Amino acid sequence: MAVGAQVSSWPLKARIRLHGTPNVDVRLELPPGITVLFGPSGAGKTTVLDCLAGLRTPDEGEISSGDKVLYSSQRRIDVPPQRRHAGYVLQDLGLFPHLTAAQNVEYGLSGSDSRVRRQRAMEWLERFRVQHVAGRKANLLSGGEAQRVALARALARGPEFLLLDEPLTALDLPTKARLMEDLVAWNRENPIPVLYVTHDRSEVYSVAERVLVISAGRIVASGRPDKVFDSPQQLAVAHATGYENILDAVVIAHHADVGTMTCRIGPELSLECPLGPHPVGARLRVAIRAGDILLARERPNAISARNILRATITRLERRDMLVIARVRTGETELEAHITPGAVQSLELAAGVSVWLVLKTHSCHALRD
Amino acid sequence: MTTALLVSLKLAAIVSAALLVIGLPIAYWIAFTKRRWRFLVEAAVGLPIVLPPTVLGFYLLVALGPRSPLGAAWIRWTGDPLAFSFTGLVLGSIIYSLPFAVQPFAASFAGVDRNLLAASATLGASRWRTFWRVVVPLSLPGLITGIALSFAHTLGEFGVVLMIGGNIPGATQTISIAIYDEVQALNYAAANQAALILLVLSFVLLTCVYGLNRRWSGWPWR
Numbered sequence: 001m002a003v004g005a006q007v008s009s010w011p012l013k014a015r016i017r018l019h020g021t022p023n024v025d026v027r028l029e030l031p032p033g034i035t036v037l038f039g040p041s042g043a044g045k046t047t048v049l050d051c052l053a054g055l056r057t058p059d060e061g062e063i064s065s066g067d068k069v070l071y072s073s074q075r076r077i078d079v080p081p082q083r084r085h086a087g088y089v090l091q092d093l094g095l096f097p098h099l100t101a102a103q104n105v106e107y108g109l110s111g112s113d114s115r116v117r118r119q120r121a122m123e124w125l126e127r128f129r130v131q132h133v134a135g136r137k138a139n140l141l142s143g144g145e146a147q148r149v150a151l152a153r154a155l156a157r158g159p160e161f162l163l164l165d166e167p168l169t170a171l172d173l174p175t176k177a178r179l180m181e182d183l184v185a186w187n188r189e190n191p192i193p194v195l196y197v198t199h200d201r202s203e204v205y206s207v208a209e210r211v212l213v214i215s216a217g218r219i220v221a222s223g224r225p226d227k228v229f230d231s232p233q234q235l236a237v238a239h240a241t242g243y244e245n246i247l248d249a250v251v252i253a254h255h256a257d258v259g260t261m262t263c264r265i266g267p268e269l270s271l272e273c274p275l276g277p278h279p280v281g282a283r284l285r286v287a288i289r290a291g292d293i294l295l296a297r298e299r300p301n302a303i304s305a306r307n308i309l310r311a312t313i314t315r316l317e318r319r320d321m322l323v324i325a326r327v328r329t330g331e332t333e334l335e336a337h338i339t340p341g342a343v344q345s346l347e348l349a350a351g352v353s354v355w356l357v358l359k360t361h362s363c364h365a366l367r368d
Numbered sequence: 369m370t371t372a373l374l375v376s377l378k379l380a381a382i383v384s385a386a387l388l389v390i391g392l393p394i395a396y397w398i399a400f401t402k403r404r405w406r407f408l409v410e411a412a413v414g415l416p417i418v419l420p421p422t423v424l425g426f427y428l429l430v431a432l433g434p435r436s437p438l439g440a441a442w443i444r445w446t447g448d449p450l451a452f453s454f455t456g457l458v459l460g461s462i463i464y465s466l467p468f469a470v471q472p473f474a475a476s477f478a479g480v481d482r483n484l485l486a487a488s489a490t491l492g493a494s495r496w497r498t499f500w501r502v503v504v505p506l507s508l509p510g511l512i513t514g515i516a517l518s519f520a521h522t523l524g525e526f527g528v529v530l531m532i533g534g535n536i537p538g539a540t541q542t543i544s545i546a547i548y549d550e551v552q553a554l555n556y557a558a559a560n561q562a563a564l565i566l567l568v569l570s571f572v573l574l575t576c577v578y579g580l581n582r583r584w585s586g587w588p589w590r
Contacts, residue, residue: 055486081489094487098505107501108491157492 012161012193016051017060022217024048024058030161032191034184036204036225039214039240045197046091048214049163052195053088054081065160087159089167093150095138101125101149102134108157124152128182144175151179155186162194168203180206201229201242215240235285235366244290244335249365251282260306260360268330272306273363285366292362293336295325296355297346307358313350316343329356369562371538372546379454379542380522383461387469387518388511390462395473395514396499414467421464425531428460432532452534457542460532464525465518472517476510477503509581516577520570 012030017023024044037045050056052063054070057078063071065086070079095104105121106114125131128148133141141149147167154162168176184207187194196207204211204225211228213221213236220236221228232238238246249263252270260272263286271286278284299308311329318324323343325336334356338348348354398410416424432450433439442450450456480503488498504511526544533540535549543562550559 050486053486053490055489081486082492082494084490086490088487088490090483090487092483094481094483096484096487096502107488107493110492153491 012052012063012065012195014048014052014063015061016048016058016063018047018051018056018058020044020047024051024217026214026217026219028195028212028219030193030195031210032187032193033209034187034194034196034207036208036211037195037197037214038199038201038204038211040199043214043240044217045199045214046165047217049088049165049195049197052161053086053163054079054084055088085157085160087154087157087162089147089150089154089162089164091165091169093146095141095146095150095153097137097139100135100137101130101141101145104138104149105153105156108153110157120156121152124156125149127186128152143170144172144179147171147179148182151183155190159192161192164194164196166198166200167196168198169200176203177206183207204229213237213240232287232364232366235287235368238285238287238364238366243287243364244337245288245293246366247286247288247332249284249286251278251280251284251365254280261365263363263365266331269309269332271358271363272360273365274361276365278365278367285368287364287366288334288358288362290324290335290337292358293327293334294357295327295336295338295342295346295348296357297352299355300357303357304359305357306360307356307363309356309358311354311356313348313352313354315350316348327354327356369543369546369558372541372543373562373565375454375538375541376523376543379457379461380519382458383465383522384469384515384519386458386462387465388515391466391469391473391514391518394466395470395477396503398470398474399477413470416464417467421525421527422531424464425460425528428463428528429532432456432459451532452536452540454533454539457529457533457540460528461522461525464528465521468517468521469514472510472514473507476507476513479510480506512580513577516573520573524566524570 011032012028014026014028017025022042022044024047026048028048037048039045047056051058058071058073060073061071062069062073065084069075069077070084071077096107099107102118102121102125105124106117109117109120111117122131122134125134128151130145130148130152133145133149138146138149151167168179171179180203198204208225210223211225212219213228215236220234220240221232228237229241232241232243235246247265249265249271251261252264253262254275255261256275259275261275261278262270263273263284264270265286273286309329311327311334313325314328314333315326316323318340321340323338323340325338325348327334327336336356342348394413398406429451430436431438434443434449434451439450450459484502485498488502493501524544526548529540529542530545533542535541535545543566547559547562550562
């Protein structure tokens with residue numbers, strides 16, 4: 001979905017400046033749908049959510065939901081959190097431990113008839129498939145149940161926008177996937193702006209229509225997840241999105257006819273990168289995902305990839321279904337991710353020499 | 369002796385009930401204020417812990433006496449003097465036992481996870497509702513401790529009571545003063561009897577408090 005193509009009934013807009021660690025200076029414009037706020041820890045993600053919810057006051061800025069101004073430093077408006085109509089699922093959920101799951105959901109519901117409130121709470125628990133724990137104290141819920149109850153509690157009030165702070169961090173993969181499906185399905189029926197904070201790349205692709213990358217208190221990139229993550233333009237984005245290999249480089253030649261440029265990494269190492277607006281002689285960085293590097297035992301020929309480098313494996317490290325291979329080519333050490341199966345069939349081990357294969361488009365030239 | 373015990377129990381009951389009402393807002397303010405001079409209020413509330421009871425009693429006597437503005441106003445209003453009366457005793461005891469209620473209250477309020485308060489606010493709950501529905505239930509052990517301590521402390525107080533209450537049997541003579549009187553009269557058997565009652569009462573009370581708190585701390589959310 002193109003950003004702004006759908007005119008929102010109540011888009012969330014914010015300009016927030018706040019002194020702190022880090023200093024936060026962001027502008028956001030959230031259409032209905034799920035927008036991920038992605039960045040490493042300490043980048044200011046929770047601070048942004050707290051400001052939107054009214055739990056922290058920015059030093060300067062403006063926040064509005066639809067035509068309602070929630071905060072304006074200039075006009076001295078600061079609507080308290082109670083009247084912002086925000087749904088906020090805090091990082092540690094903030095479920096009331098002395099109340100049951102149903103009482104937690106009821107807590108936020110208005111209306112004087114307790115039977116009606118109880119029934120609505122049950123409907124929400126059912127909707128998030130946790131009606132079976134309605135009578136259980138919140139501190140006795142499992143991680144997945146607690147997440148669902150917290151979501152139900154935030155949504156039951158019919159918020160005008162929803163803030164989720166790493167809502168799925170503690171969950172195992174299947175639980176995570178089901179909850180994300182439920183969230184996306186709910187949002188399709190209730191198109192309100194959702195700001196979803198995470199530092200987990202895999203969550204971004206599953207839920208987000210748009211991603212904002214935050215680094216050291218500033219938004220450094222925004223757009224569709226595949227665009228932002230798969231072709232970073234700036235160093236900060238590559239850092240924030242977890243590129244494993246970021247190398248210093250100098251542009252030594254342009255090949256305008258084939259759309260590439262040659263970047264020298266070290267005395268014996270040059271890489272063909274997509275042609276960019278960098279003059280010959282420019283110093284820049286080249287970012288390469290570990291998963292984009294192929295390993296071969298023999299030099300491949302008749303292959304479209306432009307970068308084929310001789311290298312030696314210095315270390316192999318197994319992590320779950322992934323093997324992290326450290327390889328040295330010339331003076332440069334790179335990280336490559338391969339499967340345990342590949343290690344077996346290629347008989348890879350420390351000290352073995354290999355060929356690294358890198359597509360031109362896997363080498364991203366970055367400006368600072 | 370029974371009369372003195374009844375005066376003591378009545379005094380302790382009224383004072384701890386009053387401290388629940390007065391102590392909650394003071395403790396709330398201490399636990400949640402962002403004012404820089406909070407430490408001044410904390411120090412003032414804590415003063416009776418370190419001050420000799422005679423010093424506190426002396427100033428209270430001056431403050432409640434018929435020549436003080438408060439004492440004079442009280443006489444104009446009720447016709448009775450405040451010093452050397454049961455009412456004066458209640459006032460003095462409230463001040464004397466204030467820290468024993470406020471400090472456990474404030475400590476348990478401050479111990480409530482701030483994220484729960486944030487969650488409550490985003491769910492639309494006012495501070496009042498958050499206080500009664502979240503802060504108080506999660507602070508129950510501290511509230512019980514505070515009430516029990518101020519009850520026990522009032523029951524056993526001596527110096528302040530003697531200074532501002534005098535020693536009027538049936539009105540301001542508490543059990544601890546009665547014990548002192550019996551010892552002065554070399555009536556050790558009666559003193560022993562009263563002392564034993566006070567000892568057992570205090571022990572039972574503290575056992576209940578610690579027993580209750582142990583059960584509470586056994587709940588998984590503590």
